[in-house]
Amino acid sequence: MSDLRLMIAGPVDVDDEVLAALAEPTMPHYGGEWMDVFNRTIALLKRLFETENDMLMMPGTGSTTFEAAVASLVPAGDSICLPSNGFFGERMRHIAEACGIHPVMIKFPMGEPVDPDEVRQQLAVAVPQAQEAGRPIRALGIIHHETSTGVLNPLEAIAKVAREFDLPVLVDAVSSLGGTPLPVDAWGIDICATVPNKCLAVPPGMGLISISKRAWQMAEQNPSKHGWFLNFRTWRQYIEEWGDWHPYPTTMPTNNIVALHHKLESIFAGEGGLEAYIASFEKTASHVRAGMAEMGFALVPDPAYAAPMLSALTGPEGVNLKELQGWLVKERRIMISGGLAEQSGKIIRVGHMGRAQEPAYVDGLLGSVRDYLGR
Numbered sequence: 001m002s003d004l005r006l007m008i009a010g011p012v013d014v015d016d017e018v019l020a021a022l023a024e025p026t027m028p029h030y031g032g033e034w035m036d037v038f039n040r041t042i043a044l045l046k047r048l049f050e051t052e053n054d055m056l057m058m059p060g061t062g063s064t065t066f067e068a069a070v071a072s073l074v075p076a077g078d079s080i081c082l083p084s085n086g087f088f089g090e091r092m093r094h095i096a097e098a099c100g101i102h103p104v105m106i107k108f109p110m111g112e113p114v115d116p117d118e119v120r121q122q123l124a125v126a127v128p129q130a131q132e133a134g135r136p137i138r139a140l141g142i143i144h145h146e147t148s149t150g151v152l153n154p155l156e157a158i159a160k161v162a163r164e165f166d167l168p169v170l171v172d173a174v175s176s177l178g179g180t181p182l183p184v185d186a187w188g189i190d191i192c193a194t195v196p197n198k199c200l201a202v203p204p205g206m207g208l209i210s211i212s213k214r215a216w217q218m219a220e221q222n223p224s225k226h227g228w229f230l231n232f233r234t235w236r237q238y239i240e241e242w243g244d245w246h247p248y249p250t251t252m253p254t255n256n257i258v259a260l261h262h263k264l265e266s267i268f269a270g271e272g273g274l275e276a277y278i279a280s281f282e283k284t285a286s287h288v289r290a291g292m293a294e295m296g297f298a299l300v301p302d303p304a305y306a307a308p309m310l311s312a313l314t315g316p317e318g319v320n321l322k323e324l325q326g327w328l329v330k331e332r333r334i335m336i337s338g339g340l341a342e343q344s345g346k347i348i349r350v351g352h353m354g355r356a357q358e359p360a361y362v363d364g365l366l367g368s369v370r371d372y373l374g375r
């Protein structure tokens with residue numbers, strides 16, 4: 001059994017009750033008993049997403065759901081607008097390009113938030129331009145929490161700008177949903193996707209995705225052929241034809257869904273419910289940030305845009321951050337994340353998700369970093 005404590009950007013350490021739920025005998029992915037678990041899980045997910053939209057649980061990962069969403073909604077040859085301020089914004093570009101969709105990038109520096117006013121100004125130019133070029137912009141895709149730098153983008157304002165141009169909004173909420181408020185219907189979000197293995201603290205294996213009526217219609221009308229499994233039309237067909245016993249095209253990761261169901265129930269039944277669950281991230285983040293600041297570490301984003309699920313930090317002058325990371329694993333069995341791409345070696349990222357919120361993890365990390373610096 002691994003004794004490594006995960007304080008990374010995901011996956012995260014899962015509590016024993018969820019692990020016990022995961023270890024229950026495997027259920028078939030159809031039939032009455034299963035549909036009861038499945039339907040209750042979907043109902044809890046709708047409460048979590050604050051939406052009346054349809055929800056899918058799709059075997060795979062966060063990126064799986066994004067590839068499905070982008071390719072299902074946007075015809076090949078047309079465009080998607082992607083405001084981007086980091087590694088995962090670039091991931092969306094790769095997904096679009098791989099599906100033959102033209103990415104219209106609106107770039108912001110890493111570590112800074114996407115600015116809704118700048119998006120509005122650029123869209124005012126890009127929308128007619130793309131139309132004229134014969135590849136109209138069909139949607140706007142945005143990362144809510146840019147996990148590479150810990151910046152929480154101002155999603156509500158960005159979604160509002162997209163609506164001004166009548167563009168459906170596709171949100172990568174992979175590392176934000178469950179850790180910060182994200183009312184999908186109130187903010188008019190067409191596609192919202194997350195995973196169990198970040199803020200929800202359940203093992204990996206699925207994408208969780210909400211789909212608006214407009215998004216379903218776009219998928220229905222999309223003339224592109226881009227495969228079977230990652231095509232929302234396939235999923236729609238199974239909901240319509242096999243809805244009462246098997247509303248998805250393939251085998252489902254039933255153990256993972258049982259574990260997710262257990263976790264969602266405990267979030268909503270816990271003292272203070274979802275609100276208290278969300279508040280726990282901010283509490284851990286401020287504790288870790290205060291402790292690290294005392295040792296000379298500085299938060300990368302402007303505190304007004306710092307996501308509570310993760311702290312991206314620069315180190316004190318002269319400290320080799322890669323060496324610190326290696327030492328923490330080897331000597332203290334604590335794993336934190338480093339910087340991605342051009343941030344490699346320049347920052348560390350400490351996750352505040354899952355068991356990383358427990359005092360033993362937080363104090364263990366702060367004490368260990370102090371020991372490392374004092375050697």
Ligand SMILES: *Cc1c(COP(=O)(O)O)cnc(C)c1O
Nearest residue numbers: 061062063064088145147174175
């Ligand atoms: C972790 C993460 C992903 C990657 O998801 P996979 O499950 O590895 O496909 C995508 N986007 C964001 C914002 C993430 O934090």
